[in-house]
Amino acid sequence: MVASATDGGGAKPLPLLSIGATPSPLVRSGLQVSSLLIPLLLWTVISALELVDGKFLPSPAAVLESLASMAREGILFQDIVASTGRVFAGFFLATLVAVPLGICMGVYPAICALCEPLIAMLRYMPAAAFIPLLIIYLGIGEEPKIALIFLGTVYFNVLMVMDAVKFVPKELIETTLTLGGRGRQVLVQVVARYSLPSIIDTLRINIATSWNLVVVAELVAAEVGLGKRIQLAQRFFRTDQIFAELIVLGLIGFAIDMGFRLLLRLSCRWAL
């Protein structure tokens, strides 16, 4: 007789750090909230006790105040519009090129053989190293910034879309052919459609890179933008502004990520 296994009403949960253990929803939410709350708490304590000079580590209140004043003056909104505009423009162009090209490379080995070596090499040329060339070619307006974001993400997008396409079951493509489907119908209605969840996920991961690059682009030549504001703040030793802009960068990035997750949920319920 095994008495201990049945009394107590339920199985004892595994220790949290054993492999295969899943925390209860309550514990999980608690951990997720702590993930943000603990650093915030540490920050508050350190600046309250003045362990670090306030010039180097502004207090949360100071950062909040700086954020509010930038919002009041309208520069925060201006910066956000400028930076996100650049990210979306560059990333949109990269997606426009990468999705069709990646699908074709995944489906047609000949196109893959033609493009993959070049892309594999271009991918290892740091996008930031193209900035001088882009300025020479395109000047110092919006074009070089958008081009930088395009260059920094297009190759990764192509290769990851190509990989996603290779997971389309051969049987599904062949079934379509025996049902009378032609080349374009197979590519658009079956290959692209089947890969859509992976493609959305690829974009979600890679847009983070564009978000990094927009700051780099603005450090070089810009009037407005979150990255530009950070650079200006450094000149005036406004660490509170730098912190505020960093937090805004993080929050927008997080929102974009959530946006892609939502898109995935809405458009590909069959895959979840």
Next chain:
Amino acid sequence: MELQVRHLGKTFGSGQHRKEVLRDISFALRSGEFLSLVGSSGSGKSTILRLIAGLEQPSSGQVRVDGQAVQGPGPDRGMVFQKYSLYPWLSAAENVAFGMRLQGLPQRDINERTAYFLEVVGLQDAARKLPRELSGGMQQRVAIARTLATNPKVLLLDEPFGALDLQIREAMQDFLLQLWQRTGLTVLLITHDVEEALVLAQRVHVLAPHPGRIVSTVEVDLDKSDLNQLRLSPAFLEKRRTLAGVLRQLEPALV
């Protein structure tokens, strides 16, 4: 309709990696017939089906449908695979409609035929379900309905029930036989399951492996009004034993 397979041969690779998969395969299939090809793995049975479907090109010989040589895949030869047979983002009804949509049929015809063929396979109540909400057997029935909806001259089945549990497999065999008896389909079934071939087909070609070739042909003239009884009848069991023996002799190393 007549499907003719003439002296079909298939070799993959070249030089040292050359591998002859099929040698001199010939048979014919006429309207309303149910033919099965039985063989172990390595007998090239799936390759025969792919050549007929036009998904591969033969190295020698040819496949003809009504005298016309097969050039590539087309809806006159409908195919049902063992796995991944449905579009996972489409409901059962949308899956059935998909082939007709590819061919640009008028929407009214598509709706009518979709409803009709869902009913033929007994899934009118599952029309709006996604494939993942259907059992394996139901999924294969949707796949068969989708193929039938495009009005093929011959239905090519590549181990369609191979991934199903035994009980569901037998139920699906009953279903397919009734479908064939009711609609006068022309069917070519590939299987490694001797019993499945005998239960369903009128004629069974046995394939030997390495390279794949037809070594014997069995006519199945049994009473198929009750399959459960058939499966246990002495005449059936005798045929099954003989056929299994032939297959076993072809591959003594496996026993």
